[in-house]
Amino acid sequence: MKTTKLCPVQKNEKYVVTIEDLTYEGFGVAKVEGYPIFIENALPGEEVETLVLKVGKQFAFGKVLQFLEKSEHRVDDENMQWIRTGIAPLHHLAYPEQLKFKQSQVENVFTRIAKMPEVSVLPTIGMEEPRAYRNKAQIPVRSLEGKLETGFFRKNSHDLVPLEDYYIQDKEIDRAITVVREIMRKFQVKAYNEQENTGNLRHIIVRRGHYTHQMMIVLVTRTPKLFQYEKMVKEIVASLPEVTSIIQNIHPERTNVILGKEEKVLYGEPYITDTLFGKVYHISAQSFYQVNTSQTEKLYQTAIEFAKLTPEDVVIDAYCGIGTIGLSLAEKVKQVYGVEMAKSAIRDAKLNAMANEIENISFETGKAEYVMKKWQEEAISVDVVFVDPPRKGLDPHFIEATVEMKPKKLIYISCNPATLARDAKILAEKGYKLEKVQPVDMFPQTAHVESVTLFTRKK
Numbered sequence: 470m471k472t473t474k475l476c477p478v479q480k481n482e483k484y485v486v487t488i489e490d491l492t493y494e495g496f497g498v499a500k501v502e503g504y505p506i507f508i509e510n511a512l513p514g515e516e517v518e519t520l521v522l523k524v525g526k527q528f529a530f531g532k533v534l535q536f537l538e539k540s541e542h543r544v545d546d547e548n549m550q551w552i553r554t555g556i557a558p559l560h561h562l563a564y565p566e567q568l569k570f571k572q573s574q575v576e577n578v579f580t581r582i583a584k585m586p587e588v589s590v591l592p593t594i595g596m597e598e599p600r601a602y603r604n605k606a607q608i609p610v611r612s613l614e615g616k617l618e619t620g621f622f623r624k625n626s627h628d629l630v631p632l633e634d635y636y637i638q639d640k641e642i643d644r645a646i647t648v649v650r651e652i653m654r655k656f657q658v659k660a661y662n663e664q665e666n667t668g669n670l671r672h673i674i675v676r677r678g679h680y681t682h683q684m685m686i687v688l689v690t691r692t693p694k695l696f697q698y699e700k701m702v703k704e705i706v707a708s709l710p711e712v713t714s715i716i717q718n719i720h721p722e723r724t725n726v727i728l729g730k731e732e733k734v735l736y737g738e739p740y741i742t743d744t745l746f747g748k749v750y751h752i753s754a755q756s757f758y759q760v761n762t763s764q765t766e767k768l769y770q771t772a773i774e775f776a777k778l779t780p781e782d783v784v785i786d787a788y789c790g791i792g793t794i795g796l797s798l799a800e801k802v803k804q805v806y807g808v809e810m811a812k813s814a815i816r817d818a819k820l821n822a823m824a825n826e827i828e829n830i831s832f833e834t835g836k837a838e839y840v841m842k843k844w845q846e847e848a849i850s851v852d853v854v855f856v857d858p859p860r861k862g863l864d865p866h867f868i869e870a871t872v873e874m875k876p877k878k879l880i881y882i883s884c885n886p887a888t889l890a891r892d893a894k895i896l897a898e899k900g901y902k903l904e905k906v907q908p909v910d911m912f913p914q915t916a917h918v919e920s921v922t923l924f925t926r927k928k
């Protein structure tokens with residue numbers, strides 16, 4: 470006979486609970502008979518009375534009715550909009566504690582998932598001024614009470630919360646969003662309506678070079694029509710003199726993906742440039758680029774130091790984006806191979822190699838797992854492999870091909886400790902020793918955890 474296990478909690482029930490952990494979206498986690506309840510604005514160590522709002526198979530959501538015991542690390546001027554929208558879901562936790570939390574997140578997954586409790590994780594490298602760091606904003610546009618509004622969605626919903634101060638974004642980007650919003654209102658642009666798939670302007674994206682201050686504005690529209698766009702563009706450029714690129718991205722489909730495939734340059738270049746370690750990079754609208762520039766330099770520096778490169782080394786930069794890691798280290802080594810699946814990123818990467826006059830690097834477009842296999846079959850001899858995969862981590866075929874190539878070192882940059890730990894376990898089984906893990910805080914005020922791990926091949 471099949472037995473169905475009943476949820477230990479029901480909607481609208483109240484519980485007194487102690488918060489044990491935080492999710493990567495910044496919810497406090499409490500447990501009732503082992504069943505997790507995710508609670509907004511609740512910090513580890515706090516005792517709260519919670520009301521259960523929503524019950525699912527695996528977990529429930531609750532809200533705080535009252536705090537019975539507050540964390541000594543709570544910063545008391547919390548802004549509920551930043552918490553509710555998930556813009557800065559941890560800003561109510563003192564920054565030094567955020568850094569410790571991230572270190573312990575990594576330690577925990579190595580113990581729980583990889584069964585490697587012996588792994589020692591270094592203290593997180595933080596920012597001196599952990600605010601206004603984002604060089605990119607992707608702002609949804611909706612109509613509220615008949616008015617075109619910009620802001621951010623409430624977590625796990627598509628309800629727009631109007632915002633002007635986004636706290637963690639470059640202040641010039643915040644200002645640009647408001648300026649563009651006013652121009653869109655003036656020209657009576659219709660905001661996108663998701664339910665009916667009507668209206669036009671879906672998102673405003675702004676990117677600003679941290680060092681160059683060049684600004685790109687992307688208007689993501691449902692239809693190709695953008696009435697009076699020449700006049701709009703003129704006004705944007707007149708109000709925001711830093712703008713060197715305005716792009717219309719056309720996205721007719723009903724999906725959560727922000728960008729469509731078709732693009733029109735309305736003004737200037739199809740990219741902006743910025744620098745990292747003094748090298749120049751072309752960044753186009755569709756390409757991935759790290760959002761926290763100063764911490765990216767610390768992240769790459771850590772990765773490069775871990776590698777202890779020599780002039781004879783042949784290096785692979787896998788998941789290379791616009792080539793930033795490979796180009797940052799190319800002058801220290803004999804040859805670099807980059808691989809990345811986004812075509813626009815590879816186009817940028819090739820331009821970037823030329824712009825920086827670096828000749829000992831080549832790039833291939835494709836899935837890292839296939840290209841790695843091809844390189845292995847071609848018997849390329851490799852000394853050091855850098856990987857920087859998305860949240861889902863490394864593909865098993867990628868690991869297989871990499872191990873076959875027998876690099877002396879593997880440097881793993883990870884934005885998700887859970888998949889890092891999973892992959893570390895496989896790598897350990899295949900003869901790669903985990904030497905050290907360095908978390909670097911790329912996303913202050915959020916629960917995202919980035920880290921660099923050094924693996925060396927056992928003799």
Ligand code: SAH
Pocket residue numbers: 757758759788789790791792793794808809810811814835836837838857858859
């Ligand atoms: N190293 C770069 C980019 C890291 S982000 C930097 O620091 O800027 C991860 C990149 O992996 C993205 O550019 C994404 O397009 C790419 N990507 C995702 N899955 C991939 C796959 N299976 N094969 C190759 N590239 C992939």
